Amino acid sequence: MNETKTTSARTEALRTLLHGARERVVRDIEAQIGRRLDETTRGRIDAALDLEDRASMDLEDDTDFALLEIRYKTYKDIAEAFRRLESGTYGLCERCGADIPIARLEAESFARFCVPCLTAIEAVERVEREEKRFAS
Template sequence: MAKTLVEPTSTSAEKLRTMLLDKRSAVQQQINELLAQHREHYSTTHNDSVLDLEDMSLRDSTAEQQLSLLESRNRTRMMLDTALRRLDDGEYGLCEDCGAEINPGRLKALPFAKRCLSCQHQAEVLEKIARQEDRSDM
């Protein structure tokens, strides 16, 4: 099915851009804070002369949590970057799979949504099947 580009008015496009950039800026700030915390935690725990097993376990667990949060925030930032590119290309708000308009409520909740709810559900089912197949190959 051919996609029809929806050209948002310049006012609405600028509002969308501002909203996306504000969200991206907030996520980038979270990333910066997480990196600073990780460096501080790493520096503090590695400068301790002797760590027992419990201290090392706590250090490793905390570091893993910080890295997991960092990865999540980075994925969100990348999705916001993609949404900004889609806005520039006139494709923002259109499902990348079927070309239908994405519900405005969905975009309000997930401004980086690339798919309509139906296509997103289908993609998640396919992803779940692929993960199950990967597990069964082990």
């Protein structure tokens, strides 16, 4: 019975954490889109830009798009975390099955691995990258 209360309390804490993370990323996306719309309006007013200004704006657009892609990926990762929460697997390491500490989930709400497993995965990925680099 006590384990059920703990599990239920942990689930609610995790749900609250995910809701907060989702709200933050949605606000960031909305703010960025709003800024771009304001800049587009300003751009129409200043239609007579020289080439240097246009190149600078193109670079800004590329950067903004890359940031928006990152935020959207984060949003999708959070949505996937909600699916794991509903299935009862959120907060459990996908590799070893151990509980992922709340502190780690607070830092990265969509974390799929505990730190030891993530460290091992990243080490393997580094070795594979190095092997590819030297094979080329």
